[in-house]
Amino acid sequence: MERLVGKRAIVTGAGSGIGRAIAIRLSQEGARVALADLDEEAAGGVASEIAQAGGETLVKKTDVTRAGEMEALVGAVLDEWGGLDVMVNNAGVGVAGTAPTTGEEGYDFVMDVAVRGTFLGMKYAIPAIRDAGGGSVVNMSSVAALVGIPDRAVYSAAKGAVLAITRAAAIDHVEEGVRVNCIAPGTVDTPWIGRITSGYDDPEEARANMQARQPHGRFVSPEEIAAMAAYLASDESASVIGACMVVDGGVTAR
Numbered sequence: 001m002e003r004l005v006g007k008r009a010i011v012t013g014a015g016s017g018i019g020r021a022i023a024i025r026l027s028q029e030g031a032r033v034a035l036a037d038l039d040e041e042a043a044g045g046v047a048s049e050i051a052q053a054g055g056e057t058l059v060k061k062t063d064v065t066r067a068g069e070m071e072a073l074v075g076a077v078l079d080e081w082g083g084l085d086v087m088v089n090n091a092g093v094g095v096a097g098t099a100p101t102t103g104e105e106g107y108d109f110v111m112d113v114a115v116r117g118t119f120l121g122m123k124y125a126i127p128a129i130r131d132a133g134g135g136s137v138v139n140m141s142s143v144a145a146l147v148g149i150p151d152r153a154v155y156s157a158a159k160g161a162v163l164a165i166t167r168a169a170a171i172d173h174v175e176e177g178v179r180v181n182c183i184a185p186g187t188v189d190t191p192w193i194g195r196i197t198s199g200y201d202d203p204e205e206a207r208a209n210m211q212a213r214q215p216h217g218r219f220v221s222p223e224e225i226a227a228m229a230a231y232l233a234s235d236e237s238a239s240v241i242g243a244c245m246v247v248d249g250g251v252t253a254r
Ligand SMILES: NC(=O)c1ccc[n+]([C@@H]2O[C@H](COP(=O)([O-])OP(=O)(O)OC[C@H]3O[C@@H](n4cnc5c(N)ncnc54)[C@H](O)[C@@H]3O)[C@@H](O)[C@H]2O)c1
Pocket: 012, 013, 014, 015, 016, 017, 018, 019, 036, 037, 038, 039, 042, 062, 063, 064, 065, 090, 091, 092, 093, 113, 140, 141, 142, 143, 184, 185, 186, 187, 188, 189, 190, 191, 192, 193
């Protein structure tokens, strides 16, 4: 499919997992993709993969929690490609814990990357997308915004905020031709999962248990989230506005 020919996109957290898969998919569908990540080397690796397949990228080391860096990221795309059509606010971090067991540092860390990062991404990208004649913003929420997940109190709050700001922004900008939506992934097989399971006595058993609790018996793949992101980025989803697209193997259907 080549639904994104001529589109210029930014993906944050593009150096790993879901962001990497989204960047690759958007490129495969014809977009030029700016890869933004705290980890410049990882983003550079993804850029090489995309270049080998003939795609065009731009790598920009960016901390999504810093306004100046987010403004510079959007500015770099405007300088390089003359406009912006798609913004994917994907960067996120997690912390395990209940409200009593989570420290304030963990709270600040998770809320900052998810909520401030998504806010800043929209703050600088939406005017640019509007100036380009309209386009799409895709924010990364989680099923943790929709159902209670044990031991993820602050993470759930952060993803709930991403969902709420998605809906608010969708209404604010619908008349400008800027569509804002979010994706709520279930448990996706990325390096993130390895970081969680490594904290258990038997990481392999923890991994098997995580898969078993998925109704379809396996992890969601990053490519399945990327397929949804590509749909939301494309004009095929023109009537999808302020939506939360669940890709979770059935977790929230229980
Ligand atoms: N993996 C899952 O099961 C799952 C489920 C639901 C939602 N999500 C969400 O999907 C998104 C991506 O998760 P993933 O599993 O691919 O994680 P990951 O850890 O594999 O990748 C996250 C990337 O974001 C980057 N990053 C972190 N903080 C950043 C910052 N301040 N500025 C710029 N980049 C930063 C990291 O360097 C990394 O490359 C996150 O928002 C996460 O909350 C993941």
